[in-house]
Amino acid sequence: MKIPRLLQAVLVLVGVYGGFVLVFDVILEQVIPSSLLNMYMFFVAAGTYMVFTFNEESTEQIVAPIKALVEDPSRKKIRNVVFVVLPLFFGLFTYQQMKPSFEAPLELRTIHPAPPAAVKVFGKRYNLLTLVNPYRKFEKEDPEKFDELVNEGGAVYIKNCQYCHGDKLDGKGPYAQGLNPVPLNFQDVGTIAQLQEAYLFWRISTGGPGLPKEATPWLSAMPVWEDFLTEDEIWKVILFLYDYTGYSPRSWEHE
Amino acid sequence: MRPGFLIKMGGALLVLSLGLLINPVDLPGIDQLGIDAGAAFAADESPAVEEEAVSPYQPAPKLTEKDYPTFLGFNGRVFVWIAAQLHLWFAAFVLAVPIFVFIIEAIGMKTRDKRFDSMAYEFIKVSLTAYSLTAILGGLMAFGLLVFYPHVMGYMTSIFKESMIFYALIFFAESACLYIYYYGWHWLQGPFKKWVHLTIGLLLNAVGTVLMLLANSWLTFMMSPAGIDAAGVFGGDVWVAMHNFLWNPINLHRFVANIAYGGSIIGAYAAFKFLSARTAEEKAHYDWMGYNANFVAIAGLLPLPFAGYYLVAEIYAYSQQMGITLMGGIFAWLFIIQAVLIGTLFLSANYYLWCGLGRSEGGVRYYKYMKYLALAIVAAFLVWFTPHTLVLSNEELKALGGPYHKYLGPLGIMPAKNTAVNIMILVTYLSFLYYRRANKIATVDWVKAGNAAQIALFVMAFANIFFLGIYHGYFTNTVYKVAASIPQVLTTLTVIVISTVIDSFIYKNSKEVAPQRWGRVPPRSQYALFLLAVSFTWLMGLMGYIRSGIRQHWHVMDVFRDNSPDAFTPSLGYATNVISVATIMFMAMVIFVFWLAQISGQKTQTAGFWKE
Amino acid sequence: MKQFLAVIGFSLLTIAGFTGFSNFGIPRIEPAPPPTEEKIDLGAMTMDQFIALGERTLNGKGTCKLCHNELGRAPMLEEIIPNTEKRLADERYKGASKDLAGYIMESMVMPSAYVVAGFGKSGSNDTVSPMPDVSTGSIGLSQAELLAIVAYLQDSGGAEVTVEIPTDVGNAADEEADAEVRDPITDPLEIATEFGCGTCHKIGEDEGDLGPDLTTIGATRDREYLRRSILYPNVDLAEGYEADIMPDDLGDTMFAVEVERITDYLAGLK
Structure with missing residues (x-):
């Protein structure tokens, strides 16, 4: 038996919705955020509408049952039911959306807030637009020295950073569980791989309290490393972060 | 006074005696390079110092709230914002229409198909009234700037005075060209005269483009100032100030976007005429016109994302701070709105093409493929839409163990978006290809081979785009990440070009399945054209806000600070409300323009009014 | 007319949809207000106070005395006034100023415009000055502070003070303000x-x-x-x-x- 077009369209929508939930929530075990899923479904619905109505024949088949429901005298009963149930359904939906709950309001964290033009740390003012890692040049000039610097950076990391950011730099250090927001995962392509070293220098030296307002509420537990590390140590640890993860900092030259 | 007090005193005495010898008149206060800012600071108070000035250039003024006049309780920023936006919409329309009118006229001249000529004429007729509105709104914007931002205008004028005068003069040339082009349309017909007319059309476009380039240089100067020092003192070379870092990226982006925008507005005009048409001929004519306008809009839309990426890449290269403000900070959410709008554009453009399959019986053969195209384009669009920062409820946050989503997170960054947009473009092109083939049957004997080649081409292109996106996007460093987008773009463009060539050869001398019946499209498809035009207008407003907004509290980035009460960056909701209001105002004016175009062709027969 | 209204309605709905999504579909973020500028009240300053500001800046924030001292790292500032004329006439002079105030100002922001013989960067043959542009970088003196230094040098050198007190300096001396309220350092x-x-x-x-x-x-x-x-x-x-x-x-x-x-x-x- 051929499934009616309207039912097909509904099945497609339900199927896609179920598919998203199944794939993300069950199979991959990484829930799909409802805000995102709603938008996804809106556009899936738009796409479905397009496919089912771009030609007359198909549109006819979609519209006919709806038209019949509204106009056909023989369907009075079902019409009355639908006309009662549908408003109730939307009413309920709206109520569910709007009713006050104990859920804390959504918090949005901008992971990479825009850096200031200059930052004042270590008693000096650094221009973040032109600041470069003084040790980066050794990568080409003197690889041995560079390796040494990376090792020193690694030592700094192990002594200071790994408790939260993890010994694999994946943000899963021993203390990570206790923190919200969780420590940054440097292995993720969306973090240090997207940034310049000056940006890291800024974030490390001024820590959570140094975040601009747009990245707040800053519950970030990142210490102000300016108070604990030297400038040199920060630059070395930055070398280490990139070296270990295999990423390169975003560079000035757009080659 | 610690060290060498005596030496110092000795020096001072020496200086004192020398100082008496030197006649201060010989020493003008300001040097050529304008390094001495003292005079500038004191300029308002002390005419004496001003008289001494040799360099005409002053550093950027340091303003206070009091330097921004108020006028009748208007909010200066919103006034200038809306006036500028309206001006820009009309200007984009007015600049773009002559470009494709010129092309359509040339096509008509080549094919000797009168329909093209009359369509081109109708297009230019619509843009004529829009032209004077552009000038009026430009004047309103300039007036707003002078009233509300006199110091800013003063500073900008001091640097760009030559190009501003030139701009005003060139407006005469533009008007002359446009009026001759329009009013001489029917006069300049015939083998030789048509050439003259076409040349005037070319001239009109050249002048229009120069106008746009000049105006662009002023605004890009505000974003990426050049030719001035850190205090804003102008070095004297206007070309350096014009040819600033972001000038060309903006030029390219605007040029391409204008064409797409002009096409979409004309499309809306045709759609409205189609819907209100009474006769089959009228319907057929406006359907055809709408189709052509939509074709122009899509042709402009396809390269637009590339121009956009080029612009953003250059913004990043100019200043990481500006780049992150744009893509990572609060404006990141504007790009989610932008994604929705661009998705809308692509979806409605595709939908319009699919609806067009119904114009002939032959299109039915391809109905079954549309669902796969829809699948591909929606899937690509969902990737394009996925934000970098996910909005998570507390429960979801807990379930994920943090704000990072293992699988959706990687979709939030550029390589995924690049891949998605290339797929969207290719699919849109495929829609167009199907449409082109709808009513044709190839007669050449290598049809199979040709089709196989095209299929192979597309498969390879998709594979290559995915490979570049995934491999270079996620497994190499950032330099390659950005670099990978270039071969992706090249793949897309190559496929479009080669496939068009192959297709045109396959369908050379092809047979028609059934007569192409213009006018046989559902009204729904016409609403797709409206959606295209409205989304495009709104999107341009949004992008204008972003482009201007990333300067934050600077008139001229990092040089000339905005100290007005409105220096703050408005919240997204507020900004989009302003954009919506401006869009509605624009729509009202466009309706007026269309209405004028309509009544100009109407004649009322009066009996007994005039003396016989 | 019906068509017209339908089209208008459709367009308004589209706009409303975009506006609604922008207002409610994405998180509402209030962008940070522009950073405030701290100001020193130059309006109420007398020339003597302005000169004193110059002296403080010279000895403090400007870090000038670290090099301009008797140890020979940089030329003595007392030598400026007697030598300005000579330096401006020197063929090695690359700047464009014509008077003392302009020259001092220029020397601070374009130190290489004239390099006193023997004080250039080693190997540059006295064409490049080792001194940084003090209006930028970590020293970052404001225009007002630079002018104050000019005033101080003119005054202490016995020349006529030709600079004027700027009336509005934007983000003049935020450092200055910082210094007055700074907290004791423990490390x-x-x-x-x-x-x-x-x-x-x-x-x-x-x-x-x-x-x-x-x-x-x-x-x-x-x-x-x-x-x-x-x-x-x-x-x-x-x-x-x-x-x-x-x-x-x-x-x-x-x-x-x-x-x-x-x-x-x-x-x-x-």
Whole structure:
């Protein structure tokens, strides 16, 4: 038996919705955020509408049952039911959306807030637009020295950073569980791989309290490393972060 | 006074005696390079110092709230914002229409198909009234700037005075060209005269483009100032100030976007005429016109994302701070709105093409493929839409163990978006290809081979785009990440070009399945054209806000600070409300323009009014 | 007309949809207001106060005296006024100023415009000055401060003060304001950084060689001596070092707790 077009369209929508939930929530075990899923479904619905109505024949088949429901005298009963149930359904939906709950309001964290033009740390003012890692040049000039610097950076990391950011730099250090927001995962392509070293220098030296307002509420537990590390140590640890993860900092030259 | 007090005193005495010898008149206060800012600071108070000035250039003024006049309780920023936006919409329309009118006229001249000529004429007729509105709104914007931002205008004028005068003069040339082009349309017909007319059309476009380039240089100067020092003192070379870092990226982006925008507005005009048409001929004519306008809009839309990426890449290269403000900070959410709008554009453009399959019986053969195209384009669009920062409820946050989503997170960054947009473009092109083939049957004997080649081409292109996106996007460093987008773009463009060539050869001398019946499209498809035009207008407003907004509290980035009460960056909701209001105002004016175009062709027969 | 209204309705709905999504579909973020600018009240300043500001800047924030002193790292500032005319006429002069005020201003922001013979960067044959542009970078003097320095140099050199007090300076001296309200520093090495000890002394990671090496000073000197040397540097002089080199106003600029911390720290270096 051929499934009616309207039912097909509904099945497609339900199927896609179920598919998203199944794939993300069950199979991959990484829930799909409802805000995102709603938008996804809106556009899936738009796409479905397009496919089912771009030609007359198909549109006819979609519209006919709806038209019949509204106009056909023989369907009075079902019409009355639908006309009662549908408003109730939307009413309920709206109520569910709007009713006050104990859920804390959504918090949005901008992971990479825009850096200031200059930052004042270590008693000096650094221009973040032109600041470069003084040790980066050794990568080409003197690889041995560079390796040494990376090792020193690694030592700094192990002594200071790994408790939260993890010994694999994946943000899963021993203390990570206790923190919200969780420590940054440097292995993720969306973090240090997207940034310049000056940006890291800024974030490390001024820590959570140094975040601009747009990245707040800053519950970030990142210490102000300016108070604990030297400038040199920060630059070395930055070398280490990139070296270990295999990423390169975003560079000035757009080659 | 610690060290060498005596030496110092000795020096001072020496200086004192020398100082008496030197006649201060010989020493003008300001040097050529304008390094001495003292005079500038004191300029308002002390005419004496001003008289001494040799360099005409002053550093950027340091303003206070009091330097921004108020006028009748208007909010200066919103006034200038809306006036500028309206001006820009009309200007984009007015600049773009002559470009494709010129092309359509040339096509008509080549094919000797009168329909093209009359369509081109109708297009230019619509843009004529829009032209004077552009000038009026430009004047309103300039007036707003002078009233509300006199110091800013003063500073900008001091640097760009030559190009501003030139701009005003060139407006005469533009008007002359446009009026001759329009009013001489029917006069300049015939083998030789048509050439003259076409040349005037070319001239009109050249002048229009120069106008746009000049105006662009002023605004890009505000974003990426050049030719001035850190205090804003102008070095004297206007070309350096014009040819600033972001000038060309903006030029390219605007040029391409204008064409797409002009096409979409004309499309809306045709759609409205189609819907209100009474006769089959009228319907057929406006359907055809709408189709052509939509074709122009899509042709402009396809390269637009590339121009956009080029612009953003250059913004990043100019200043990481500006780049992150744009893509990572609060404006990141504007790009989610932008994604929705661009998705809308692509979806409605595709939908319009699919609806067009119904114009002939032959299109039915391809109905079954549309669902796969829809699948591909929606899937690509969902990737394009996925934000970098996910909005998570507390429960979801807990379930994920943090704000990072293992699988959706990687979709939030550029390589995924690049891949998605290339797929969207290719699919849109495929829609167009199907449409082109709808009513044709190839007669050449290598049809199979040709089709196989095209299929192979597309498969390879998709594979290559995915490979570049995934491999270079996620497994190499950032330099390659950005670099990978270039071969992706090249793949897309190559496929479009080669496939068009192959297709045109396959369908050379092809047979028609059934007569192409213009006018046989559902009204729904016409609403797709409206959606295209409205989304495009709104999107341009949004992008204008972003482009201007990333300067934050600077008139001229990092040089000339905005100290007005409105220096703050408005919240997204507020900004989009302003954009919506401006869009509605624009729509009202466009309706007026269309209405004028309509009544100009109407004649009322009066009996007994005039003396016989 | 019906069509017209339908189209208008459709367009308005589309716009409403976009507006609604932008207002409610994405998180509502209030962008941070522009950073405020701190101002020094120059309007109420007399020329004497302005000159005093110049002196403070020269000795303090400008860090000019670190090099422009008798140790020969840079030319003495007292030599400017007698030599300006000569320098401006010199063929090696690359700047564009015509008078004293312009020349001093230029020297601060374009130090290489004229390099006094013998003071250029090594190897540059006196064409490049080792001095930074003091209006940028970590020194970052504001226009007002630069002008104040010009005024001070003109005044102290006995020339006529030709600069005017700027009436509005934008983000003039936020540093100045900072300095007045700063909190005491607790970390001894940071104290050393703040007061520039490392420029002349070997301390922490700094390797200054103009003053005595402090890395093992605690082994030979007691706390009393160290404290006295900080507050009154000319009282006890280490052998081989001259008087009047170390600033003698540290007692005015340091917090008592800072003096104690750094004394403790130095005494502990053995």
